[in-house]
Structure formats: C-alpha cells, structure tokens
Amino acid sequence: xxxxxxxxxxxxxxxxxxxxxxxxxxxxxxxxxxxxxxxxxxxxxxxxxxxxxxxxxxxxxxxxxxxxxxxxxxxxxxxxxxxxxxxxxxxxxxxxxxxxxxxxxxxxxxxxxxxxxxxxxxxxxxxxxxxxxxxxxxxxxxxxxxxxxxxxxxxxxxxxxxxxxxxxxxxxxxxxxxxxxxxxxxxxxxxxxxxxxxxxxxxxxxxxxxxxxxxxxxxxxxxxxxxxxxxxxxxxxxxxxxxxxxxxxxxxxxxxxxxxxxxxxxxxxxxxxxxxxxxxxxxxxxxxxxxxxxxxxxxxxxxxxxxxxxxxxxxxxxxxxxxxxxxxxxxxxxxxxxxxxxxxxxxxxxxxxxxxxxxxxxxxxxxxxxxxxxxxxxxxxxxxxxxxxxxxxxxxxxxxxxxxxxxxxxxxxxxxxxxxxxxxxxxxxxxxxxxxxxxxxxxxxxxxxxxxxxxxxxxxxxxxxxxxxxxxxxxxxxxxxxxxxxxxxxxxxxxxxxxxxxxxxxxxxxxxxxxxxxxxxxxxxxxxxxxxxxxxxxxxxxx
Numbered sequence: 001x002x003x004x005x006x007x008x009x010x011x012x013x014x015x016x017x018x019x020x021x022x023x024x025x026x027x028x029x030x031x032x033x034x035x036x037x038x039x040x041x042x043x044x045x046x047x048x049x050x051x052x053x054x055x056x057x058x059x060x061x062x063x064x065x066x067x068x069x070x071x072x073x074x075x076x077x078x079x080x081x082x083x084x085x086x087x088x089x090x091x092x093x094x095x096x097x098x099x100x101x102x103x104x105x106x107x108x109x110x111x112x113x114x115x116x117x118x119x120x121x122x123x124x125x126x127x128x129x130x131x132x133x134x135x136x137x138x139x140x141x142x143x144x145x146x147x148x149x150x151x152x153x154x155x156x157x158x159x160x161x162x163x164x165x166x167x168x169x170x171x172x173x174x175x176x177x178x179x180x181x182x183x184x185x186x187x188x189x190x191x192x193x194x195x196x197x198x199x200x201x202x203x204x205x206x207x208x209x210x211x212x213x214x215x216x217x218x219x220x221x222x223x224x225x226x227x228x229x230x231x232x233x234x235x236x237x238x239x240x241x242x243x244x245x246x247x248x249x250x251x252x253x254x255x256x257x258x259x260x261x262x263x264x265x266x267x268x269x270x271x272x273x274x275x276x277x278x279x280x281x282x283x284x285x286x287x288x289x290x291x292x293x294x295x296x297x298x299x300x301x302x303x304x305x306x307x308x309x310x311x312x313x314x315x316x317x318x319x320x321x322x323x324x325x326x327x328x329x330x331x332x333x334x335x336x337x338x339x340x341x342x343x344x345x346x347x348x349x350x351x352x353x354x355x356x357x358x359x360x361x362x363x364x365x366x367x368x369x370x371x372x373x374x375x376x377x378x379x380x381x382x383x384x385x386x387x388x389x390x391x392x393x394x395x396x397x398x399x400x401x402x403x404x405x406x407x408x409x410x411x412x413x414x415x416x417x418x419x420x421x422x423x424x425x426x427x428x429x430x431x432x433x434x435x436x437x438x439x440x441x442x443x444x445x446x447x448x449x450x451x452x453x454x455x456x457x458x459x460x461x462x463x464x465x466x467x468x469x470x471x472x473x474x475x476x477x478x479x480x481x482x483x484x485x486x487x488x489x490x491x492x493x494x495x496x497x498x499x500x501x502x503x504x505x506x507x508x509x510x511x512x513x514x515x516x517x518x519x520x521x522x523x524x525x526x527x528x529x530x531x532x533x534x535x536x537x538x539x540x541x542x543x
Contacts, residue, residue: 055126055133056146056217060276061283062122063153063368072286078114080290080297083160084471086504087478088302088464088486091334093295093345104337105494105504107534113510119157120169123150128170139210141202141225144195145218148232151188151195152274152368155239158184159476160507162538163524176517178524181539185243189254192236199229200264219277229264231274234374237266238473241377242480243540244384255381259388267374270407275365284362287469291351292362295342299349301426302439302486304333306465309424310444313410317359318468319349327429335426335434337489344430351469359408367470370407375400376463383455394446397459401444404466419445426487433490440485457483479505479541497533504534505541 082102084090092103100106127150130136136143158164163178167187179187201207202225215223221231240254257263267273278285291297299319307315308331315331322332324347332348334340352359379396382389389396398416405412422441428434442457450458460483467474478486488500498504509532513521521532530536537543 055129056142056149057219057281059123059126059130059146059149059153060219061281062118062126063149063156063276072284072289074114074118075286076290076296077108077111078118079472080287081111082507083475084287084297084469085300085336087471087474088300088336088484089469089471089474090297090300091336091338091340093298093334093340093342093348095340095342099339099491100493104489104491105498105534107494107508109511112507113512115157115160115507116164116510116513119153120165123153124169131170140198141207142210142214142217144198144202144232145214145225145228147191147195148228148235151191151239152235154184155188155235156472159242159472159538161509162506162536163527165520177520178527180527182247185239185540186250188239189236189250192232195232196229196263199225199232203229203264219281220274226264227272230267230272231369233258233264234266234274234369234377237374237377237381238369241380242476245480245542246540252384252386256387259378259381259386259390261388266378267369267371270371270403272371273367273407274369275367277365279363285360285364285366287366288351288353288360288362288364291360292353295346295350298345299331299333299351301333301335301428301434301436302484303465303468304331304349305426305439305487306423306461306484307331309438310415310418310421312465313413313415314405314408314465317352317408317410320352320354322349323347324429332429333426335428335436335487335490337491338428338431338434339491369470369473370404370466372400372404372407372466373463373473375403376459376466379459380456383452383459393455393459394448397446397462400459400466401462404462407466415444417445419443419447436487439487442484456481457485460484478503479538494534498535502535505537506534508532508534 080090081092081096085092085103096103097106097108101108102111127146130143130146135146154164154166158166158181162181164181164184165176166179166184168177168179198207213223214225217223221227237255237258240251240258242251244251244255258266287297304315304319306312307318319331321329323329324332334345334348338345353361375396378389378391379393379400382391382393382396391399401416402412405415420443422443423438425438426434426436440457440461442454442461444458444462446458447454460477460481464474464477464484467477478484486503488503492498492500509521509524525532528536528538
C-alpha cells in the first residue's frame with residue numbers, strides 16, 4: 001500500500017491512524033464522493049460520455065472494486081484487508097497501524113467505507129449513465145448485462161453492510177433512503193427476471209441484432225449472451241442460497257427458478273467461469289499486485305491447515321512454499337490477527353507467482369464465480385430437496401471437486417476417496433502464541449449415512465477451497481453456514497464488541513454517510529436490528 005508507507009515514514013499512525021486512512025490514504029476522488037451520499041450527482045447522469053463501451057467496461061471493472069486509476073489501494077482496503085482475510089484465505093505480514101487494524105478487529109473508518117464509495121461512485125454511476133443514455137430501451141440485452149453486473153457488485157456491498165441505498169440510488173434528491181437487506185434481495189431477483197427475459201429474447205432472435213460488436217464492451221464473456229444468461233442463473237442460485245435460513249420458501253422458489261433448464265441453465269464448465277479480464281484493460285490483477293509489488297498479503301493459516309491436512313494437489317497452484325531460511329521450506333500461513341513484523345513474515349507462503357508457469361500474474365483475470373461453486377450450490381440444493389438440482393448431493397459434490405481440480409490443471413487422484421486425512425493443526429514457527437489445534441475433523445469422502453450437518457460441512461468446506469481466492473463470497477458463506485470452521489483472530493482489539501468465536505459479521509456504515517445522510521443512516525440501523533458495529537448479524541445471517 002504505497003500511500004500508507006509514506007504515512008509510516010511520517011509517524012502519523014501514532015497520532016490518528018483511522019483519520020489518516022480515511023481522509024487520504026486509500027480513497028480516490030474523495031472530494032467528489034464527499035459531495036453526495038451515493039457518489040452519483042445529477043451531472044453524472046447527463047452523459048459525460050456517449051460510448052456504451054466506456055460505461056459498461058468501467059462498471060465491470062468496478063465489480064472487483066478496483067477504482068479506475070490503475071492503483072489497487074481501493075481493492076486492498078475494501079476487500080483484501082477485510083473479507084479476503086476474514087474468509088481464512090489470507091493474512092497480511094504488514095503491521096498496519098501498529099497491529100490496530102481490521103485484521104485484529106480494530107476497525108479503521110477509512111477501510112470500512114471503501115466498498116460503499118466504490119459501489120456508488122464507480123459501479124452504480126456507470127450503470128445509471130447507461131440508463132440515462134437509453135440503453136435499457138434501445139439495446140435491452142446490453143442493459144440486461146449491465147443489470148447483472150450491477151447485481152453482482154451490489155450483492156457484495158449489501159453482504160458487507162446489510163441495508164444499503166438501492167431502490168432510490170441515482171436519485172438527485174437529498175437524504176437517499178436505505179432499503180432493508182430483505183428488500184434489496186427481492187429487488188435483485190426481480191431485476192434478474194427482467195435481465196433473463198431480455199437475454200433470452202436476444203438469444204432467440206426476438207430482439208433485433210445489435211448494430212455494434214458487443215464483444216468490445218465485454219470484459220468477461222466476449223459478447224456471448226448465452227454465457228451471460230447462465231451466469232445470471234448461477235448468480236440467482238447463489239443469492240437464493242444466501243437467504244435459505246431466513247426466507248426458506250423464497251430461497252427454494254428462486255433456486256428452483258435458477259435451476260430450471262427452461263430458463264437457460266447455469267454454469268456447468270470452466271469455460272463459463274465469471275472472470276474479469278485484465279489484459280488490454282489498463283488494470284492489473286489487484287490481488288497479485290498487492291502480493292508482489294507491495295508484498296502486503298500472504299497465505300492465511302486456515303486454508304493452509306485444510307490443504308496441508310488433505311494433501312490437496314491444488315496447494316501448489318494456489319501458493320508458493322515459504323522462502324524463510326529459519327525453518328524448513330513448506331506451505332506456511334499466517335493466522336489472522338497475529339502480531340507480525342514484515343521482514344519476519346513476508347517469507348511465509350505467497351500466492352503461486354514464481355516458477356516457469358505461475359498460476360497468478362498481473363494479467364490473471366479476476367475470479368468472481370466458477371463452475372465448481374455452482375456444482376456445490378447444486379449439491380446443497382439437492383441436499384435440501386430442491387427440484388432441478390440435476391443429480392444427487394453426492395454426485396454434484398464430487399463433480400464440484402473434480403471440475404475445480406480441472407480448473408487448476410491437477411489430477412484429483414484418490415482425493416475423493418480419502419476418508420482419513422483431516423485438517424492439520426497450525427504451528428507458527430516464529431510465534432507459539434498463534435499455534436492452534438486443527439479447526440475441524442471433517443474428511444473429504446462423501447458419506448451418505450452422515451448427519452445433515454456433516455454433509456453440509458463437507459459441501460461448504462470443499463466449496464470454500466474451490467472458490468479461492470475470491471474472499472468476499474467465501475466470507476459470506478462462512479457467515480451464513482458456519483463452515484468451514486476457521487481459526488479465530490489471535491489478537492482481538494474490538495474492545496469486547498466482536499466475539500472471537502463468533503467472528504466478525506459485517507462492517508460499519510460509512511462515516512461519510514453519517515456526515516451527509518445521518519437521518520437515513522439512523523433509519524438503516526433500525527433496519528439492521530442491531531448496533532452499527534462488526535458484531536451485528538445481517539438479515540440472512542441467522543444462527
């Protein structure tokens with residue numbers, strides 16, 4: 001994090017770490033954002049550009065919360081130093097704010113509001129520009145893609161905060177109202193209905209052919225509307241499963257709609273993976289940039305524990321071995337919330353960025369959904385007795401593992417028949433206070449005689465391994481299911497607010513919203529049904 005390093009040299013962390021970060025370290029266009037509570041001003045919507053490609057490309061880039069300047073500071077504070085680590089995938093070797101930061105539950109204001117800022121300033125504003133330019137009426141299939149991009153991005157935002165401005169976002173009124181998370185989700189499903197209809201009409205020749213090449217505007221599927229439709233159905237399935245505990249009937253209805261073959265199908269092969277391209281876009285893969293250019297992120301203890309214990313053949317595709325000369329070469333993670341010193345911990349396992357054929361380079365597309373995730377979603381649907389799952393829970397579970405292995409180019413071997421290997425205990429060779437016993441005793445091989453809870457843990461654990469490195473969805477899955485079982489933070493500096501065992505459930509609302517939209521934020525807190533802190537559960541996060 002380049003600007004953070006400058007502040008370290010000035011010694012400003014000791015004065016006011018949160019103010020420094022919130023005001024100037026890792027936000028872009030902050031003055032513009034600060035003038036409007038959603039980041040969308042009326043002037044934004046008059047069409048500074050008339051180029052469909054420009055708006056749609058910027059919206060797609062914003063889904064990964066990578067601000068348009070080519071600098072991944074934004075991605076780092078909104079996802080990498082939050083959800084990526086809360087999911088068990090990563091931990092930073094860098095001692096930000098003297099260890100008093102989000103990784104130890106001392107939540108920093110500037111980090112907490114970054115997802116909100118990017119969502120409205122970069123994502124919603126560009127989608128609204130498309131609408132203002134008449135794309136919804138002139139080119140409904142293109143508008144459908146814009147809607148799907150918006151839902152993809154905004155579902156991540158509501159799953160960070162809970163209530164958010166959505167139905168009124170883009171309005172030129174002051175005091176933009178927040179919607180409850182329940183209403184936001186219901187609106188997502190309605191928008192997916194509209195998008196699905198428009199895509200099917202385009203695919204089936206009901207709509208007129210586009211007078212331009214849509215491929216030039218598409219950073220994901222090269223203009224293939226069939227793949228966009230399959231992703232939309234897969235996204236619907238994901239969102240349906242998010243709410244299965246709090247709204248089981250609605251979840252069942254939406255999941256079965258997603259899985260109904262008449263609606264166009266879901267992602268079934270790795271060619272349909274939702275990957276945002278970086279080549280030719282002017283951006284780098286932000287996670288790889290942070291790991292290599294800044295060396296600010298390394299493997300988390302939880303995922304290393306599971307993959308080492310299972311002898312998972314993907315581990316060498318995900319990570320490099322440690323380079324530390326003080327202990328033997330191995331896959332070594334850092335436990336979240338550990339007391340770290342960068343020279344001592346930067347030598348722990350990095351992403352697989354070395355060797356002749358590394359999995360991760362600055363040009364690697366950013367992964368948001370894979371076929372493997374969809375198979376595991378279908379396995380859960382089958383376990384719950386939903387229609388159209390397309391197989392038994394066991395068959396879909398095993399397909400999920402196998403297609404993930406294929407995605408990473410490894411041989412599954414006897415992985416699926418292994419009924420003895422379990423997650424490993426964690427040992428930090430430089431800090432015994434971080435050592436911990438194995439987080440779970442779940443094995444890989446399916447057992448149809450197991451309890452429903454064991455079957456669910458098995459599905460979600462393998463799903464979590466397969467979704468790497470997409471930490472935002474992995475954190476959501478952990479919160480909604482309790483799986484996989486993750487190591488808690490070593491140091492909890494929340495002042496007793498966040499329970500180490502329960503772990504963090506959300507991020508607080510943006511400070512800028514308190515400053516410019518306080519009355520609506522206070523209403524949002526009533527919708528949240530709990531205090532605005534990291535311990536309050538979201539609508540779908542029921543015990």
